[in-house]
Amino acid sequence: MSIRHGLLALLESGPRYGSQLRTEFESRTGATWPLNVGQVYTTLNRLERDGMVVQDGEDDAGHALYVITDAGREELRNWFRSPVDRRSPPRDELAIKLAMAVGAPGIDIRDVIQSQRHHTVQAMQDYTRLKAQATDVSPDNRDDVAWLLVLEQLIFQTEAEARWLDHCEARLVRLSLMNTQKEKQRRKEQEGAADAAGDGTDGQIRPADPAPTGEKPSPASRVGLGRSRSR
Amino acid sequence: MPDQAPHPVLQLKDLTRVHGSGATEVHALRGINLDVFPGELVAVMGPSGSGKSTLLTIAGGLDTPTSGQVIVENTDLTTADRKQIAALRRRSIGYVFQDYNLIPALTAAENVALPRELDGTSARKARTEAVAALREMDLDSLADRFPDEMSGGQQQRVAIARALVGDRRLVLADEPTGALDSETGESVLALLRSRCDAGAAGVLVTHEPRFAAWADRVVFLRDGAVVDQTLRSQADSLLTGQAAER
Ligand SMILES: Nc1ncnc2c1ncn2[C@@H]1O[C@H](COP(=O)(O)OP(=O)(O)OP(=O)(O)O)[C@@H](O)[C@H]1O
Ligand SMILES: [Mg+2]
Numbered sequence: 001m002s003i004r005h006g007l008l009a010l011l012e013s014g015p016r017y018g019s020q021l022r023t024e025f026e027s028r029t030g031a032t033w034p035l036n037v038g039q040v041y042t043t044l045n046r047l048e049r050d051g052m053v054v055q056d057g058e059d060d061a062g063h064a065l066y067v068i069t070d071a072g073r074e075e076l077r078n079w080f081r082s083p084v085d086r087r088s089p090p091r092d093e094l095a096i097k098l099a100m101a102v103g104a105p106g107i108d109i110r111d112v113i114q115s116q117r118h119h120t121v122q123a124m125q126d127y128t129r130l131k132a133q134a135t136d137v138s139p140d141n142r143d144d145v146a147w148l149l150v151l152e153q154l155i156f157q158t159e160a161e162a163r164w165l166d167h168c169e170a171r172l173v174r175l176s177l178m179n180t181q182k183e184k185q186r187r188k189e190q191e192g193a194a195d196a197a198g199d200g201t202d203g204q205i206r207p208a209d210p211a212p213t214g215e216k217p218s219p220a221s222r223v224g225l226g227r228s229r230s231r
Numbered sequence: 232m233p234d235q236a237p238h239p240v241l242q243l244k245d246l247t248r249v250h251g252s253g254a255t256e257v258h259a260l261r262g263i264n265l266d267v268f269p270g271e272l273v274a275v276m277g278p279s280g281s282g283k284s285t286l287l288t289i290a291g292g293l294d295t296p297t298s299g300q301v302i303v304e305n306t307d308l309t310t311a312d313r314k315q316i317a318a319l320r321r322r323s324i325g326y327v328f329q330d331y332n333l334i335p336a337l338t339a340a341e342n343v344a345l346p347r348e349l350d351g352t353s354a355r356k357a358r359t360e361a362v363a364a365l366r367e368m369d370l371d372s373l374a375d376r377f378p379d380e381m382s383g384g385q386q387q388r389v390a391i392a393r394a395l396v397g398d399r400r401l402v403l404a405d406e407p408t409g410a411l412d413s414e415t416g417e418s419v420l421a422l423l424r425s426r427c428d429a430g431a432a433g434v435l436v437t438h439e440p441r442f443a444a445w446a447d448r449v450v451f452l453r454d455g456a457v458v459d460q461t462l463r464s465q466a467d468s469l470l471t472g473q474a475a476e477r
Contacts, residue, residue, distance in 0.1 A: 114451070118461050121276075124444035125463035132424070132445075155441060162440035170278060 003035065003043050005079040008052060011068040012076060015056060018044060018063060030147035032154070047072065094161070098168060110169060117165045124158045127151055238305070239266035240401050240432035241290055246299035248285050248455075259285040260296070261455040267434055269400070272427040274435045274443035277452030283436040284329060284405055286452070290434060291326045291403045292316045304400055321350040325394030327404040329436075331387050333378040339365060340374035343393045350397075364392040367422060383410040391419055395426060402426060402433045408442050420445045 003025070010016060010024050022040045044066055047053045052072035055064040068076075094116060101109040131151045137144035246263040249256055259282045267273050275283050288294040289301055292308045301308040304323055308316055320326075333342045343361035348354055365371045368388040378386050387410040394402055402423065408416035416439070424445050427433045435446060443449050451459040 114459055117451070118459055121440055121443065121449050122461040122463065124440055125446065125449065125461065128441075128444040129463060132421075155444065159439075159441040159444075166278070166438075173278075 002079070003039060004047060005076060007040070007043055007047065008068060008072050008076045008079075011053060011066060012073065015065050015067045017059065017065055021066075027143045028146045029150050032150050109172060113165050113169050113172075117162060120158050120162045120165065124155060124162065127155045127158065131155065237269050239268050239302075240304055241265070241267040241434070242300070242302040243286070243290060244300040244302070246286070246289065246301065247297045248282075248289060248294070249297045250285075258455050260289075263299070263455075263457060265450065265457070267401075267432040269430050269432055270427055271448065272424060272433040272435060272446045274437060274446035274449045275452060276437065276440070276443050276449060281452040282455040283452055285455075287326075287403050287405050287434060287436055290401075291324050292320050293326070318350075321346050322397070323400045325396075325399035325402040327390050327394045327402075327407045329405040329409065331390035331410075333386055333390055333393075335378050338375050338377055339370065339381065339389045339392075342378070342389055343396050346393065347397050352397075360396055361392070364396040365389070367395070368392045368419075384412065384415060387411055388415070388419065391422070395422070399426075400431055402431055404433070405436045406438065407435070408437065408439060413441075416442060 006025055006028075007021050010021055010028075016024070018040045019037065021044075022035050022037055025035055025040075044053060044064075048055065048066075050071075051069060052075055053066045053068055056067045058064045098109065098112065101107050101112045131148070134144070134148050134151060137148055139145065243263050243265040246260050246265075247258070248260040250259055251257055263282075263286060265273070265286075275286065277283055285294065289296050290303070292301070292303070296309065299309070303319055306315060306319060308319075311319075333339075334345070337345065340358060340361045343364050344354070344357035347357035347360055352360070362371055362374055365374055368391060370385060370388055370392065373381060373385060373389070378389075381389070387407065391404070391407055394404065404423065407423070408419055411419060420435075420442050423433055423435065427447075433446075435443070437443050447463060449461045450457055
């Protein structure tokens with residue numbers, strides 16, 4: 001996460017002490033990504049090394065005052081101009097977990113999905129409540145507006161995850177239905193082969209039974225055929 | 232959330248619903264138990280065909296269960312007579328259908344006023360209330376349009392106004408945000424939420440997690456049964472302490 005650019009952005013409005021930067025960073029992002037003072041100073045040291053900021057005196061307690069340089073301004077403009085790279089995504093624990101749950105012995109992947117969905121939807125409920133409390137923001141309070149944007153990002157992000165989980169479940173239901181149909185067909189073929197014992201191998205693939213009869217259509221059989229939308 | 236153990240507005244007890252019979256039998260609901268309290272908004276989620284609409288139509292007295300009980304404001308719909316059910320539907324229950332169901336021969340305002348007029352409110356008063364309800368949905372300028380003169384999203388909002396007009400104790404909404412863009416959908420949810428905060432009980436069926444997240448409780452249906460439900464956290468701090476204090 002770019003603390004570096006966050007600090008540069010704050011310094012663009014004027015010189016700041018390290019502790020000030022930390023407070024402002026947090027109030028702008030609603031303390032969603034808390035920073036410790038150590039991180040702030042490490043980042044400032046690197047920025048100084050790279051010529052993006054310089055020190056300009058210190059207060060009585062010996063804390064340095066930092067000022068953005070022209071190179072720092074240029075770097076910041078570039079950051080705002082360029083998209084955040086999504087093509088080399090960070091490792092996602094949930095994706096890894098689901099990938100590992102496929103076919104894992106003793107694990108019902110639908111349970112894994114549901115427990116995550118439970119958690120994710122609950123997080124969304126909580127974010128949504130925070131958002132409902134945050135909607136009386138004054139449009140000219142930068143911190144309030146920024147906090148609302150960050151909250152909504154969290155809501156949309158968890159929403160994407162919840163939708164993806166729905167999709168995974170629907171896909172798995174559909175795949176397992178395909179499996180049961182294949183299985184049924186295989187059994188039928190075996191029975192057929194047993195009936196015609198001695199008739200040798202034919203290895204012929206019969207077309208899948210188009211409408212398995214005598215089976216109640218389970219409601220789940222409609223899953224995965226896309227959402228029904230009201231117009 | 233209920234404070235001092237009030238009585239649920241809606242109670243579903245061991246509800247089952249079987250459609251058809253014999254080989255074509257479908258168990259749309261298999262033993263649902265659900266209480267919805269005054270002030271509570273419950274979202275129902277689940278894959279297509281999991282029984283969400285069936286649950287809602289039964290809760291609204293539009294369909295009868297195969298077994299079990301449906302109690303709305305102390306009236307058991309499974310034993311009440313048709314007149315009692317009709318009165319409850321006019322007076323206490325607001326219903327938004329998945330396909331919004333406006334009456335084509337009536338204008339927006341007339342559609343909204345209809346349940347009130349049927350309930351004996353004078354035509355003038357019903358009209359005034361209807362226009363107020365439309366205003367809440369930013370639709371007062373469309374009061375005299377007919378459904379086929381409005382966009383899908385506008386019709387949807389009229390249907391919502393109709394469900395909320397008067398003093399409904401129970402609001403049942405089946406995908407009310409289906410035809411709406413994200414921002415409008417959100418304003419519909421905010422309105423539903425504020426009705427519930429004012430004391431109504433609400434049940435919202437939706438595929439959209441972002442809208443379900445406005446609820447106090449999210450109930451997950453799968454194959455006609457409740458498989459899980461979430462409450463929102465009791466704790467106020469979710470991000471960090473500081474964030475929640477803001
Ligand atoms: N009148 C009917 N006759 C026979 N089967 C029905 C009838 N109505 C619903 N069903 C079946 O009952 C099951 C539940 O349907 P329901 O409409 O409640 O699903 P839903 O969860 O609302 O789905 P969606 O998200 O697609 O709206 C489905 O399998 C459906 O095919
Ligand atoms: Mg439905």
